[in-house]
Amino acid sequence: MERVERRQCRQLGAGALLCVGAAFYSLAVLLAGPAGAATPVATVPQGGMARWSGLAAKECGIFGRRYPAVDAACYYPIDLAAPPGRHQIALWDQDGKRHVGYAQVEEGDFAEEEIELPPELRRYIDVSPEDAARAAKEHGVVTKILNGKGGPPRFSLPLGKPAASLPKGDDNFGSTRTFNGKVKSLHTGRDYPVSLGTEVKAVADGTVLLVVDHFFTGQAVYVDHGGGLVSMAFHLKSVAVKEGDEVKRGAALGQVGSSGRATGPHLHFGLRWQGKRIDPALLLGAPTALPGIGEQSGSEAKKAPPSKKKPKPTAKPADDEG
Numbered sequence: 001m002e003r004v005e006r007r008q009c010r011q012l013g014a015g016a017l018l019c020v021g022a023a024f025y026s027l028a029v030l031l032a033g034p035a036g037a038a039t040p041v042a043t044v045p046q047g048g049m050a051r052w053s054g055l056a057a058k059e060c061g062i063f064g065r066r067y068p069a070v071d072a073a074c075y076y077p078i079d080l081a082a083p084p085g086r087h088q089i090a091l092w093d094q095d096g097k098r099h100v101g102y103a104q105v106e107e108g109d110f111a112e113e114e115i116e117l118p119p120e121l122r123r124y125i126d127v128s129p130e131d132a133a134r135a136a137k138e139h140g141v142v143t144k145i146l147n148g149k150g151g152p153p154r155f156s157l158p159l160g161k162p163a164a165s166l167p168k169g170d171d172n173f174g175s176t177r178t179f180n181g182k183v184k185s186l187h188t189g190r191d192y193p194v195s196l197g198t199e200v201k202a203v204a205d206g207t208v209l210l211v212v213d214h215f216f217t218g219q220a221v222y223v224d225h226g227g228g229l230v231s232m233a234f235h236l237k238s239v240a241v242k243e244g245d246e247v248k249r250g251a252a253l254g255q256v257g258s259s260g261r262a263t264g265p266h267l268h269f270g271l272r273w274q275g276k277r278i279d280p281a282l283l284l285g286a287p288t289a290l291p292g293i294g295e296q297s298g299s300e301a302k303k304a305p306p307s308k309k310k311p312k313p314t315a316k317p318a319d320d321e322g
């Protein structure tokens with residue numbers, strides 16, 4: 001990347017730029033633009049998302065998928081277990097012209113949590129063969145719908161909040177959990193400390209894909225928002241919608257509870273976009289905070305995120321149970 005930028009400086013005939021610092025490299029990237037020799041790039045952690053705006057995007061592509069832009073910008077969801085390294089991305093503008101860039105995927109910084117379940121939740125530790133078979137069947141049902149139905153996006157970013165007041169919870173997206181020292185699980189959403197009975201809201205217009213009462217997730221609602229985006233709320237006390245219902249942003253989906261494997265009432269909120277497991281907090285915040293393709297300076301694009309937590313285990317558990 002650095003060499004490409006230097007070459008670009010020479011092509012611009014601005015030889016004097018070669019001897020100065022990162023700010024001028026950044027300038028070179030801006031001058032080159034997406035059609036220039038410097039290929040635009042952004043560094044994204046696993047479970048994160050890159051944004052490419054300013055090119056009147058119509059469609060976007062990554063990992064062999066092509067899908068519609070949202071409000072003329074492309075978003076590239078990176079699964080929490082996506083292999084680190086450089087992944088090519090594409091953007092098709094309103095004239096059908098294809099622009100190519102890269103997402104530089106860095107290892108995510110995920111927590112490890114030890115959770116002690118009380119004796120009354122023992123069935124989630126010593127899972128009976130019947131419960132294990134039930135959970136496997138339910139996992140299959142959910143897996144089928146997580147890519148969404150596609151079609152045009154029915155949302156803008158940021159999404160609406162899934163509860164009127166959403167206190168910041170633990171930073172537990174992507175955490176590997178060990179329950180009572182023996183059962184491992186991968187946490188693919190976020191837990192918000194919202195009190196029992198609080199109304200859970202649709203984060204955007206959509207169609208209710210699935211309303212279930214599953215072994216691990218308890219009463220849960222899955223909503224399709226078009227464009228390959230699916231939102232989910234787990235451990236509900238009650239559900240106010242049924243499968244096939246059309247909902248508007250802010251509509252009541254149900255109430256916060258502690259059904260399924262939950263140590264107490266809270267809202268588990270999760271998102272899949274293009275089937276990728278991404279940190280839902282990213283779509284609840286300003287999209288301009290996401291790493292922008294071609295907007296980072298050379299030094300920023302190469303910098304690895306600081307590590308603040310324990311290293312993650314080599315193998316992640318496969319399940320996703322709230």
Ligand SMILES: [Zn+2]
Binds near residue numbers: 187190268269322
């Ligand atoms: Zn959860």
